[in-house]
Amino acid sequence: MNKHQLYFLAILFLCFSCLSNKKESEVNNKPNLEIYDNHVHIMSPELIKDWKDLGIPFSKPDYYYSNIDSILNINNTDYINLVGMGYVYGSPEFYQGNEEYEKLKQENNYLFKVSSKYKENVKPFFAIDPLKAYAVEELQRCLQINKNSGLKLHFSSSQVYLTEPEHLKKVKSIFAIASENNLPILLHFDNWHPKFGKDDIEILVDSILTNLKPIHLTIAHFGTSGGFNQKTKNVVNTFAELYEKDRIPEQHKILFDISAVALGKDSDGVSKLTEKAFIELKSFLDKLGYEKIAFGTDYPLYNASDYLQVLENKLGLSKSEINMILDKKTNTEKAPQ
Numbered sequence: 001m002n003k004h005q006l007y008f009l010a011i012l013f014l015c016f017s018c019l020s021n022k023k024e025s026e027v028n029n030k031p032n033l034e035i036y037d038n039h040v041h042i043m044s045p046e047l048i049k050d051w052k053d054l055g056i057p058f059s060k061p062d063y064y065y066s067n068i069d070s071i072l073n074i075n076n077t078d079y080i081n082l083v084g085m086g087y088v089y090g091s092p093e094f095y096q097g098n099e100e101y102e103k104l105k106q107e108n109n110y111l112f113k114v115s116s117k118y119k120e121n122v123k124p125f126f127a128i129d130p131l132k133a134y135a136v137e138e139l140q141r142c143l144q145i146n147k148n149s150g151l152k153l154h155f156s157s158s159q160v161y162l163t164e165p166e167h168l169k170k171v172k173s174i175f176a177i178a179s180e181n182n183l184p185i186l187l188h189f190d191n192w193h194p195k196f197g198k199d200d201i202e203i204l205v206d207s208i209l210t211n212l213k214p215i216h217l218t219i220a221h222f223g224t225s226g227g228f229n230q231k232t233k234n235v236v237n238t239f240a241e242l243y244e245k246d247r248i249p250e251q252h253k254i255l256f257d258i259s260a261v262a263l264g265k266d267s268d269g270v271s272k273l274t275e276k277a278f279i280e281l282k283s284f285l286d287k288l289g290y291e292k293i294a295f296g297t298d299y300p301l302y303n304a305s306d307y308l309q310v311l312e313n314k315l316g317l318s319k320s321e322i323n324m325i326l327d328k329k330t331n332t333e334k335a336p337q
């Protein structure tokens with residue numbers, strides 16, 4: 001495996017090594033609010049093994065990444081969207097065997113199994129690679145297992161380019177099925193192409209969302225792959241402009257999750273923000289509007305109390321701004337009709 005491949009794989013999952021070394025007893029000082037974390041990852045023991053076999057280091061014992069009780073304890077929030085990562089099996093950088101659909105199914109099955117233990121508090125977001133021939137079949141299969149779940153799409157792992165008519169067509173049909181089934185989507189939008197930005201966002205808005213029945217859509221990491229850089233600014237600026245021009249169709253509930261954006265520590269391939277960058281990021285939150293921003297940790301990157309500390313102390317959000325961000329049970333209600 002060459003350096004480029006390793007780097008690509010590392011950024012599919014932002015951080016393997018970033019949880020602070022606090023003991024579990026020390027992370028119980030959560031604020032007096034019901035907290036909904038929109039972005040918590042889980043991996044099955046098999047997936048962890050497959051990552052390790054590729055030489056990607058994990059700094060914590062496997063249960064940090066795979067055990068639902070440990071995850072709930074360490075992250076310590078009331079509700080979570082538990083996000084599966086089975087889409088990596090569709091990436092030739094990650095998996096070269098010929099059982100990718102079987103592997104994806106196993107990963108989604110693991111997600112459903114562990115989530116069923118905490119039906120009230122954990123909403124499973126299964127994964128598909130929208131460009132694959134089996135994408136719709138897997139989507140339907142997962143809906144049959146749990147119609148109260150969500151869908152995670154990762155356009156960097158799946159290398160989705162909405163500028164390609166074939167890709168657009170496939171993604172459109174996935175969004176249509178999601179909308180019909182009241183299935184919220186968590187979208188990792190950035191496909192890692194240097195030109196990703198305005199064009200992709202306009203296609204999403206004009207060609208996918210405009211004639212679509214209501215959907216819950218959460219744009220992960222403010223539309224990027226984490227951190228705060230020129231790409232983040234372009235994405236937020238483009239959305240803000242489209243909102244201002246009333247070009248974002250009103251039937252949808254669209255949120256932007258702040259997970260992995262306000263990085264207070266270095267992570268694989270993404271560096272932490274300088275003091276100046278935190279100040280600038282704050283102005284972009286103001287521009288986007290706190291009613292559109294949702295809380296997410298990208299666990300295991302952060303746990304909730306540590307990330308809330310970053311939002312308060314490094315990003316300088318006021319209590320009321322933080323409360324507005326926390327006040328989003330994004331995906332529990334039905335989509336607006």
Ligand SMILES: [Zn+2]
Nearest residue numbers: 014039041298
């Ligand atoms: Zn993530």
